[in-house]
Amino acid sequence: MALNTVDMFPCASFFASGRPASGFVALLMQLSLILWPKAAAWARAEKDTSLVDQMLEEFSRIHRVPESQYAVPAKRFRQAA
Numbered sequence: 802m803a804l805n806t807v808d809m810f811p812c813a814s815f816f817a818s819g820r821p822a823s824g825f826v827a828l829l830m831q832l833s834l835i836l837w838p839k840a841a842a843w844a845r846a847e848k849d850t851s852l853v854d855q856m857l858e859e860f861s862r863i864h865r866v867p868e869s870q871y872a873v874p875a876k877r878f879r880q881a882a
Contacts, residue, residue: 811837811844818851 807814812831815824830840 807844807848808841811840814844814848818847823847 810831812824812828815821815827827840827844830836830843
């Protein structure tokens, strides 16, 4: 299993995502070597959650339904003679 930045510096991922309180708690956990794996697991779970949220947001943006089904102009059909 390869180590990545989240495993080596869990507090950095929280600071980078704009969550300084969580970053400070992760830094304290990181300073005690016993809680370092817990901080890394927490940072990995948070990163996975944010990726899933981004994918869901993009999916809902792409497949957005108009506010009203009648807001779209009606289609005209040719009448058979």
